[in-house]
Amino acid sequence: MxxxxxxxxxxxxxxxxxxxxxxxxxxxxxxxxxxxxxxxxxxxxxxxxxxxxxxxxxxxxxxxxxxxxxxxxxxxxxxxxxxxxxxxxxxxxxxxxxxxxxxxxxxxxxxxxxxxxxxxxxxxxxxxxxxxxxxxxxxxxxxxxxxxxxxxxxxxxxxxxxxxxxxxxxxxxxxxxxxxxxxxxxxxxxxxxxxxxxxxxxxIHEDIETRSTIFLDAVKRTMKQKGVLLIPAFAIERTQALLYDLNHFFEHQKLPPIDVYLDSPMAIHVTEVMEEFPEYYDQAAAKLVMDGDNFFDFPSLHLTLTRSESKRINEVKPPKIIIAGSGMMNAGRIQHHLLRYLSKTSTTLFIVGYQASGTLGRRLYTGERHVRVLNEMIDVKANVITVGSFSxxxxxxxxxxxxxxxxxxxxxxxxxxxxxxxxxxxxxxxxxxxxxxxxxxxxxxxxxx
Ligand SMILES: [Zn+2]
The missing domain is CATH 3.60.15.10 (Ribonuclease Z/Hydroxyacylglutathione hydrolase-like)
Incomplete structure (x- = not known):
């Protein structure tokens, strides 16, 4: 061979x-x-x-x-x-x-x-x-x-x-x-x-136990500040892991309801495919399915497939959570949300994945405070958090x-x-x-x- x-x-x-x-x-x-x-x-x-x-x-x-x-x-x-x-x-x-x-x-x-x-x-x-x-x-x-x-x-x-x-x-x-x-x-x-x-x-990654705690804290802080939690989404797996965590927080009364927008057509389509294959889930997820709990859906989740639906997110009063593509922020709907919310102190940008050099995500990840988004210069006043154990x-x-x-x-x-x-x-x-x-x-x- x-x-x-x-x-x-x-x-x-x-x-x-x-x-x-x-x-x-x-x-x-x-x-x-x-x-x-x-x-x-x-x-x-x-x-x-x-x-x-x-x-x-x-x-x-x-x-x-x-x-x-x-x-x-x-x-x-x-x-x-x-x-x-x-x-x-x-x-x-x-x-x-x-x-x-x-x-x-x-x-x-x-x-x-x-x-x-x-x-x-x-x-x-x-x-x-x-x-x-x-x-x-x-x-x-x-x-x-x-x-x-x-x-x-x-x-x-x-x-x-x-x-x-x-x-x-x-x-x-x-x-x-x-x-x-x-x-x-x-x-x-x-x-x-x-x-x-x-x-x-x-x-060596940080302790996996801390992952959902960091996420829960970020949501709670966003609610207290009546701000926006922006999560640049990777469409396969991490988006669904975030929905799974949120569903768990809501069902176990760790959080009061907060509007969550999944603003990525690709992530929405991937989630639909995952729903077709419950036989490939791990034990905990399979048990939830058996019990009739769809962890990809909860009352405050909104799927925004079309551009006009996506634009309407702007009209909703904070606090709110927006999960949008692309994961490295160099394209896609996340850019429109960054343009609108990065300059606000009540915003938290939650980075859950690898940011390649040369991307907007990498600049925000390394702490740059003036960045160009969709041809506009923005002063970054948002709180930027990175969680390696989401890798x-x-x-x-x-x-x-x-x-x-x-x-x-x-x-x-x-x-x-x-x-x-x-x-x-x-x-x-x-x-x-x-x-x-x-x-x-x-x-x-x-x-x-
Ligand atoms: Zn891979």
């Missing part, structure tokens, strides 16, 4: 591993490079292999840095099946259509070239096949199965076995501990090598525990999907703490097993 990373080697984005055996060639993910103009340009470069020679693609989850180049692969001649868990298969269309719409808008406003056409997207969706977690599937001289990664809804890591040969595991992204609704990360079976993500390979990624402790609890001890670990420092730190920790040989491969470096 030969394995080559064609992205996300010593960097976070662009996940794409090519696996080649005597008879079979598959990709694990086909993601976009993201974060800067340089990354955008790299998406237009050749893959480094022939798209039409790939037999199948296995998708770990629907973040763009894992699926964003799929329609380009199809455009260049790939015509095989794209396998994913059933929720991932359903979410893929929403995510890719949203990405295409942004590309189209940028093409119309700034003549920025499009990576592929809508027709490629349509063909991509037709190739997707939903499969169950844990069920082995044969493909040429390999078999593979998806296991729950606990990262976002439907997310998985992939186990691949070559007939009479090597067994490899690809982590995709590994989730944080105790995330509402999601099941915990599954245990690795027997494996010879593990390719593990390293996003937070050099960090969808496991920290170093979680990653080591995941590798360490494999049914058989892997012989070798390769650390990918992290900045240089994070990959190397995780590889060092794997060798010293787990006594397994570990490396951080480079872009397009082929590993022979």
């Amino acid at each position: 030969h394995i080559t990373p064609h992205g996300a080697a010593r960097e976070v984005t662009g996940s794409c591993h090519r696996v080649e055996t005597k008879k079979t060639r598959v990709l694990i993910d086909c993601g976009m490079f993201q974060g800067s103009a340089f990354s955008d340009a790299r998406n237009f470069q050749p893959f480094g292999f022939e798209a039409k020679d790939v037999d199948a693609v296995l998708i770990t989850h629907t973040h763009l840095d894992h699926v964003g180049r799929l329609p380009k692969l199809v455009h260049e001649g790939f015509n095989g099946p794209i396998f994913a868990t059933k929720p991932t298969a359903r979410l893929l269309r929403i995510i890719l259509e949203d990405a295409y719409q942004i590309m189209e808008e940028q093409f119309e406003s700034d003549y920025r070239p499009k990576l592929y056409e809508f027709e490629d997207l349509r063909k991509t969706i037709d190739l997707v096949r939903g499969v169950e977690y844990s069920r082995w599937k044969a493909l040429g001289d390999i078999r593979f199965r998806f296991r729950d990664a606990g990262h976002i809804f439907g997310s998985s890591f992939v186990e691949i076995e070559e007939t009479d040969g090597v067994r490899a595991v690809f982590s995709g992204d590994i989730g944080n501990v105790d995330t509402p609704i999601l099941r915990p990360t599954a245990q690795i079976g027997t494996s010879d090598v593990v390719f593990v993500e390293s996003t937070y390979g050099n960090r 969808a990624h496991g920290d170093q402790k979680k990653l080591l525990h995941w590798i360490g609890s494999a049914q058989t001890k892997p012989k070798r670990v390769y650390c990918v999907h992290g900045e240089d420092d994070a990959c190397v730190a995780l590889a060092t920790a794997v060798s010293t703490e787990l006594n397994i040989k570990a490396d951080a491969p480079h872009h397009q470096e082929t590993i022979e097993l």
